[in-house]
Amino acid sequence: MSDLQAIDRYLQETQAQSLETLKSLLRIPSVSADPAYAGDMTRAADSVASALKAAGLEVEMIETDGPPLVYAQSAPVPGKPVALVYGHYDVQPPDPLELWETPPFEPTERNGNLYARGATDDKGQMLTHVESVSAWAKQIGELPLQVKFMIEGEEEMGSEQLDAYLKKPEAKEKLACDVIVISDSGQYSKGQPAITYGLRGIAYFEIHFHGPKQDLHSGSFGGAVNNPANALSKFLASIIDDDGIIQIPGFYDSVKPLEQVERDAWAKLDFNEQQFMDGLGVEGLTGESGYSTLERRWARPTYDVHGLWSGYQGEGSKTIVPAHAAAKFSFRLVPNQTPAEIKVLVEKFVANNTPTGIRSELVDLHGGPGVVVDPNSPFVSAASKAVETAFGNPPVLIREGGSIPIVADMVDLLGADCLLLGWGLEDDGMHSPNEKFNIADFYRGIRASAHLWQHLAS
Amino acid sequence: MSDLQAIDRYLQETQAQSLETLKSLLRIPSVSADPAYAGDMTRAADSVASALKAAGLEVEMIETDGPPLVYAQSAPVPGKPVALVYGHYDVQPPDPLELWETPPFEPTERNGNLYARGATDDKGQMLTHVESVSAWAKQIGELPLQVKFMIEGEEEMGSEQLDAYLKKPEAKEKLACDVIVISDSGQYSKGQPAITYGLRGIAYFEIHFHGPKQDLHSGSFGGAVNNPANALSKFLASIIDDDGIIQIPGFYDSVKPLEQVERDAWAKLDFNEQQFMDGLGVEGLTGESGYSTLERRWARPTYDVHGLWSGYQGEGSKTIVPAHAAAKFSFRLVPNQTPAEIKVLVEKFVANNTPTGIRSELVDLHGGPGVVVDPNSPFVSAASKAVETAFGNPPVLIREGGSIPIVADMVDLLGADCLLLGWGLEDDGMHSPNEKFNIADFYRGIRASAHLWQHLAS
Numbered sequence: 001m002s003d004l005q006a007i008d009r010y011l012q013e014t015q016a017q018s019l020e021t022l023k024s025l026l027r028i029p030s031v032s033a034d035p036a037y038a039g040d041m042t043r044a045a046d047s048v049a050s051a052l053k054a055a056g057l058e059v060e061m062i063e064t065d066g067p068p069l070v071y072a073q074s075a076p077v078p079g080k081p082v083a084l085v086y087g088h089y090d091v092q093p094p095d096p097l098e099l100w101e102t103p104p105f106e107p108t109e110r111n112g113n114l115y116a117r118g119a120t121d122d123k124g125q126m127l128t129h130v131e132s133v134s135a136w137a138k139q140i141g142e143l144p145l146q147v148k149f150m151i152e153g154e155e156e157m158g159s160e161q162l163d164a165y166l167k168k169p170e171a172k173e174k175l176a177c178d179v180i181v182i183s184d185s186g187q188y189s190k191g192q193p194a195i196t197y198g199l200r201g202i203a204y205f206e207i208h209f210h211g212p213k214q215d216l217h218s219g220s221f222g223g224a225v226n227n228p229a230n231a232l233s234k235f236l237a238s239i240i241d242d243d244g245i246i247q248i249p250g251f252y253d254s255v256k257p258l259e260q261v262e263r264d265a266w267a268k269l270d271f272n273e274q275q276f277m278d279g280l281g282v283e284g285l286t287g288e289s290g291y292s293t294l295e296r297r298w299a300r301p302t303y304d305v306h307g308l309w310s311g312y313q314g315e316g317s318k319t320i321v322p323a324h325a326a327a328k329f330s331f332r333l334v335p336n337q338t339p340a341e342i343k344v345l346v347e348k349f350v351a352n353n354t355p356t357g358i359r360s361e362l363v364d365l366h367g368g369p370g371v372v373v374d375p376n377s378p379f380v381s382a383a384s385k386a387v388e389t390a391f392g393n394p395p396v397l398i399r400e401g402g403s404i405p406i407v408a409d410m411v412d413l414l415g416a417d418c419l420l421l422g423w424g425l426e427d428d429g430m431h432s433p434n435e436k437f438n439i440a441d442f443y444r445g446i447r448a449s450a451h452l453w454q455h456l457a458s
Numbered sequence: 459m460s461d462l463q464a465i466d467r468y469l470q471e472t473q474a475q476s477l478e479t480l481k482s483l484l485r486i487p488s489v490s491a492d493p494a495y496a497g498d499m500t501r502a503a504d505s506v507a508s509a510l511k512a513a514g515l516e517v518e519m520i521e522t523d524g525p526p527l528v529y530a531q532s533a534p535v536p537g538k539p540v541a542l543v544y545g546h547y548d549v550q551p552p553d554p555l556e557l558w559e560t561p562p563f564e565p566t567e568r569n570g571n572l573y574a575r576g577a578t579d580d581k582g583q584m585l586t587h588v589e590s591v592s593a594w595a596k597q598i599g600e601l602p603l604q605v606k607f608m609i610e611g612e613e614e615m616g617s618e619q620l621d622a623y624l625k626k627p628e629a630k631e632k633l634a635c636d637v638i639v640i641s642d643s644g645q646y647s648k649g650q651p652a653i654t655y656g657l658r659g660i661a662y663f664e665i666h667f668h669g670p671k672q673d674l675h676s677g678s679f680g681g682a683v684n685n686p687a688n689a690l691s692k693f694l695a696s697i698i699d700d701d702g703i704i705q706i707p708g709f710y711d712s713v714k715p716l717e718q719v720e721r722d723a724w725a726k727l728d729f730n731e732q733q734f735m736d737g738l739g740v741e742g743l744t745g746e747s748g749y750s751t752l753e754r755r756w757a758r759p760t761y762d763v764h765g766l767w768s769g770y771q772g773e774g775s776k777t778i779v780p781a782h783a784a785a786k787f788s789f790r791l792v793p794n795q796t797p798a799e800i801k802v803l804v805e806k807f808v809a810n811n812t813p814t815g816i817r818s819e820l821v822d823l824h825g826g827p828g829v830v831v832d833p834n835s836p837f838v839s840a841a842s843k844a845v846e847t848a849f850g851n852p853p854v855l856i857r858e859g860g861s862i863p864i865v866a867d868m869v870d871l872l873g874a875d876c877l878l879l880g881w882g883l884e885d886d887g888m889h890s891p892n893e894k895f896n897i898a899d900f901y902r903g904i905r906a907s908a909h910l911w912q913h914l915a916s
Contacts (some may be wrong), residue, residue, distance in 0.1 A: 033774030066643025093776055099672065106590045181559035186678075200677060204775045213739030214557065217889040219658060219860025220644075220789055223702075223760030224751045225671045226744040229785075230698065230763050236490060236691035240680030246682075286684040293682045302681030305688050306778050308768040316491030316615045317662045318551055319788060319861075320889050321765050327687075328770060331779060332680055356742035365775045403777075431675040431778050 032090035057136030067153030087126030088155035091118035128445035142455035158366025185422030194418035198399035201333035201370035226357030337368025369406015390448035473677025490548035514595030527613030546613030586903035602915035616824025636802030643880030656857035658827035660792030684815030718772035826863015848906035
């Protein structure tokens, strides 16, 4: 029996155990955005560290000014490449809570899926690599190459601590690797696995418009005093035009145009617009004119408002000119836009578009550049082989609209290549209520990861 | 000693007692907009009824599908006009609570003012008439004319129950009167009393924009799916242009233009724009081009957003395309616009401006027309005399930007004239945190009211 055959059999036998490990991690509400969950962040880090120790790795908890970084490594294997798994143990906030069918932190099996906040993003996907390493350690006794892990706790809010750590002299040596392996994205569609070779970046802001020093009676003052809620609507609307073109001067200056070869390849992918709309429950699509839906989602910059608040949100009517209005909004960026450059443009736009009677305040919440790697590398070939075995289908090569800002930084710092192997599905509800992970995909992901170590090594 | 001299002396001696009556009414959180306070609405109605009974009136509690109407009347006085006092015992919601220096429902004296939600709007002002009637009853034994009271509990949310009651056959007989007296507005400025001869109307709506069936990951879906928060900003912004002109087709069709004589009279009023801005804490004013600040506030239609909510409002960043966004907004109306006509125009505008991929839902929250009465009536002369005695200064004749929708309905139904006698001040914070009523103005209001009954009768 070959190593891979032995591993396959072992994985088959230990599926229930892997699922329990995932469930216990999902029970910890590690919401990084909300300081109320600080204790749970530590518990989640400890839980990941235990899983890595149980997989036979040497684990180091790196303390930071925020949630700790969990680092781990297997023994060096001279002459073989080094792989670094990157993942995160933090999750998005679970609200709106009332839309969850079962509580977000009580993982529940239904119809072959495991429902919980973080099921796919990223606890479930990240654990596939921990479990595959564990299988090698327990079944074969050693890994065919050195695997390192860097699992952080602030991906959902901008990876500030990992970013700071990467700037330390020790980081470059400790994380030195040939290829970074990340499972924090999706398959192309159910049954059609994918390898993702590009991600968008992001520049995320919060803006506050301050008007009168307190709420005013809209009867007595309306019409003469600039209303921050009126003014903010106008400001937010002015950022984009009817053709979906962002109106901030200079915004597109650094955008690397899409290659014709990519547009041609994506046009050939199986994509049913009606099914896509039905899945989302919308009756029409919009976006930047001149681009297809896949191009808009994967490779063009966007502008989205994520939160709005002002004045009276309760029942009935309250007739005020609110003193304050605020919004959270972000731009998805594409190569070669940088968040730093976009921040300067947005600051200037805010300064030029704050109307009379309003004081504006812009907060830069987080940002990260996009990344695109070579889709023809030997690492991609190795991954394709592993994925095809586990999923029964060769993967297609795609880009992804989401952002893992820290990936671009690590690729830069370490001079490494990067493999984005997504085991999720489009309807998994990452960042939405009723997030889930298909349990069979969880097992397939573990198997693909186990095979990947072998193929990368040979 | 004349009746008025006796009354004046009595009022002087019973000031502390009147203030205690007001405080005990202010302690009841009668917030009509929030169903959680239903019990307090009943308590407030009972408290008003007790005060009217103590003033020697015959009181009737009129039950409705909402908070009760409190009706009262003194004995008929043949050959004399009948006055109907209209007021309300409900108050605006007190939030944002954290901005109150002392709790909104614990009336607190500071610097000659009484701070509490409802202090001016309208508990304090309404009580001046109850206290004046009480003074006549206790000091003289009878009133010089018949005074009726109609005190309702839904003014802050559109007077739905009183509106329904006015449609009943009995209403016209029971409320029959020559003049309606209302104290729910303000003096022109500190020390300069005013009689208000016009009010704006209102048409108040709530709008919901529904997009995808649940929040989506803005990385995976942003740029291809219409974002309800983006779309709502655009919709709200499209309602008004940069010159402050409302863009809803037909909106201005019924607007009665301002008379030149009014514009001339208001231009002569003492109004310091810089002081006005300093008082509000703003560095500039905006509004409809071609009109002065007083004209914009008193006699031109307006558009204000009162509340906005969508997506994530918590700490940090959440990268979603929110499933839903909503706003509360209203238009102040001027003669001869009607809320019914505006509602039709707004519905059409919403239908024509709901973009692809969004389902809109418009809720008509409440409305009422504006009202303008003859500033040269004998009732105005009687009131001027009473106000001048109590405040030491003859009142100026002004209009007001606020709306008391039910006033226009009562004027219509009863064929009565209408006296708007405001004892409040511009900085009283009606509808704002730290609402207050100047205690000396409370006493002056009671005295003016007591004198008014005499002057109306002679």
